[in-house]
Amino acid sequence: MTTPQHAVVLGASWAGMLAAHVLARHARSVTIVERDVLPDRPAQRRGLPQARHVHVLWSGGARIVEELLPGAIDRVLAAGARRVAFHEDVVTLMSHGWQHRFPARQYVIMGGRPLLDWAVREQVLASDRIRLRERAEAVSLTGDARRVAGVEVRSVGDGAREVLDADLVVDATGRGSGLRRWLSGLGVPPLEEDVVDAGIAYSTREFVAPPGATSGFPAVNVAADHRVRVPGRFGVVFPQEGGRWMVTLSCTRGGGLPTREEDFLPYARSLRDPLVADLIAPAEPITPVFVSHIGANRRLYPERLDRWPDGLLVLGDSLAAFNPIHGHGMSAAARAAAVLDRRLAADGLGPGGAHAAQREISEAVDDPWIMAASKDLEYVNCRNRSTDPRLNDTSGVTRQFMDLIAAKSMCSRAVSDVVTDVISMSSPQAELGSSDFLALMQRDEAVPELTGPPLSREELAIVNLRPRSAALR
Numbered sequence: 001m002t003t004p005q006h007a008v009v010l011g012a013s014w015a016g017m018l019a020a021h022v023l024a025r026h027a028r029s030v031t032i033v034e035r036d037v038l039p040d041r042p043a044q045r046r047g048l049p050q051a052r053h054v055h056v057l058w059s060g061g062a063r064i065v066e067e068l069l070p071g072a073i074d075r076v077l078a079a080g081a082r083r084v085a086f087h088e089d090v091v092t093l094m095s096h097g098w099q100h101r102f103p104a105r106q107y108v109i110m111g112g113r114p115l116l117d118w119a120v121r122e123q124v125l126a127s128d129r130i131r132l133r134e135r136a137e138a139v140s141l142t143g144d145a146r147r148v149a150g151v152e153v154r155s156v157g158d159g160a161r162e163v164l165d166a167d168l169v170v171d172a173t174g175r176g177s178g179l180r181r182w183l184s185g186l187g188v189p190p191l192e193e194d195v196v197d198a199g200i201a202y203s204t205r206e207f208v209a210p211p212g213a214t215s216g217f218p219a220v221n222v223a224a225d226h227r228v229r230v231p232g233r234f235g236v237v238f239p240q241e242g243g244r245w246m247v248t249l250s251c252t253r254g255g256g257l258p259t260r261e262e263d264f265l266p267y268a269r270s271l272r273d274p275l276v277a278d279l280i281a282p283a284e285p286i287t288p289v290f291v292s293h294i295g296a297n298r299r300l301y302p303e304r305l306d307r308w309p310d311g312l313l314v315l316g317d318s319l320a321a322f323n324p325i326h327g328h329g330m331s332a333a334a335r336a337a338a339v340l341d342r343r344l345a346a347d348g349l350g351p352g353g354a355h356a357a358q359r360e361i362s363e364a365v366d367d368p369w370i371m372a373a374s375k376d377l378e379y380v381n382c383r384n385r386s387t388d389p390r391l392n393d394t395s396g397v398t399r400q401f402m403d404l405i406a407a408k409s410m411c412s413r414a415v416s417d418v419v420t421d422v423i424s425m426s427s428p429q430a431e432l433g434s435s436d437f438l439a440l441m442q443r444d445e446a447v448p449e450l451t452g453p454p455l456s457r458e459e460l461a462i463v464n465l466r467p468r469s470a471a472l473r
């Protein structure tokens with residue numbers, strides 16, 4: 001087999017849908033196996049608990065989605081999500097101070113996760129090459145250590161088991177994936193795994209935004225300062241479709257996450273700046289508080305095995321999942337789908353081809369992995385169970401360099417542009433080590449530091465807040 005005739009994708013969420021879409025461009029038929037029933041409109045579902053919390057899609061990922069599924073992002077925007085110019089439309093208190101709102105270089109899509117998934121799903125499932133099997137749970141792989149031949153699925157309804165044969169199986173079942181167990185059932189040696197866990201937890205509530213605020217007021221992000229050796233506390237107010245604000249308060253291990261409604265506002269007040277609390281204090285809450293403790297960085301290394309079974313790939317959160325604060329999971333999955341597409345278009349997946357393709361997919365998630373995991377190591381109480389040498393450098397040099405970059409990018413447009421390209425997953429992280437960037441860092445072209453949130457009188461009027469005089473834009 002070079003190009004698969006029949007592929008089975010496990011998991012029908014973000015990564016699974018994008019993978020199924022690219023497979024259907026090359027294979028004759030694709031079956032998607034999903035434990036849940038997928039809603040026919042943007043709605044929450046059981047298998048996607050994180051959809052209750054803020055999800056941003058960085059421009060690096062959004063461009064891939066636009067390329068693979070023309071019109072999908074436009075439909076998300078038409079439904080009321082916002083394309084937020086970065087940093088122009090974002091007020092951010094970074095670890096080192098307030099970020100200047102430099103003219104936009106990149107953007108983020110801010111909208112509900114159910115909306116994003118729905119727009120992608122509708123378009124993907126329109127293909128007559130793709131068949132969706134809902135309420136079906138993958139329980140094991142069939143074949144042997146040399147070649148995966150299919151998957152055994154169990155009906156969620158009556159427990160009936162069935163084997164689906166396939167010449168390619170793609171695992172996109174997310175953080176809870178049973179892949180390691182399934183591989184061991186085939187006699188494949190254990191996959192290596194790295195975990196860097198800062199104990200991230202999220203608490204989210206939605207509010208009615210003041211009239212005009214979801215389009216005329218910037219997104220707000222108040223981050224912790226990792227240099228203060230206490231658990232980090234964070235808060236964001238992001239515009240959503242339907243005139244809503246989604247407010248997520250989060251913390252690293254020991255940060256005392258608010259889990260009750262009465263604790264939400266006091267916690268927002270305890271952040272490094274009161275802006276989040278000032279915005280939500282008069283706003284009407286429209287949901288209860290939802291809590292998530294899913295936030296460790298976790299990565300599998302299939303590429304390190306001497307031999308990887310033909311007929312098998314893994315991508316999305318099953319392969320590598322990141323601290324959600326960095327907002328990279330969906331963009332990383334989009335990158336993986338784009339790699340798969342290129343690979344299938346170029347030379348298919350002949351003998352040994354799955355291992356080569358998996359290696360490329362794993363490379364595509366390395367940038368978000370190292371960005372998130374190395375940043376998280378800066379927080380107190382972060383647990384490091386990784387063998388990645390970059391995450392076990394005790395010299396402190398990388399940390400000092402990243403601090404320098406953070407301090408400079410707040411006030412230097414040129415530095416901020418390069419950093420924004422990297423964090424939006426539009427440029428490789430290696431840019432930050434290039435000689436051009438090092439030269440840029442040395443040039444002194446920074447504007448004075450801000451002393452408060454950069455908001456104009458017009459923006460403050462929209463949310464009924466009084467100016468803090470020194471900080472006016």
Ligand SMILES: Cc1cc2nc3c(=O)[nH]c(=O)nc-3n(C[C@H](O)[C@H](O)[C@H](O)COP(=O)(O)OP(=O)(O)OC[C@H]3O[C@@H](n4cnc5c(N)ncnc54)[C@H](O)[C@@H]3O)c2cc1C
Pocket residue numbers: 010011012013014015016033034035036046047048050053054055056057058136137138139172173174175176177202292294295315316317318324325326327328329330331333
């Ligand atoms: C609180 C939080 C906030 C986040 N915020 C952002 C953000 O701002 N930006 C961003 O890019 N990313 C964010 N992420 C990460 C993002 O949610 C994930 O990267 C993304 O959902 C990964 O998609 P996936 O398809 O790999 O896995 P998932 O979305 O987890 O989907 C897995 C799918 O597999 C199904 N499934 C599971 N097991 C089986 C089985 N055995 N058989 C059949 N089906 C199965 C599930 O029902 C589900 O549909 C956030 C994550 C969290 C936890």
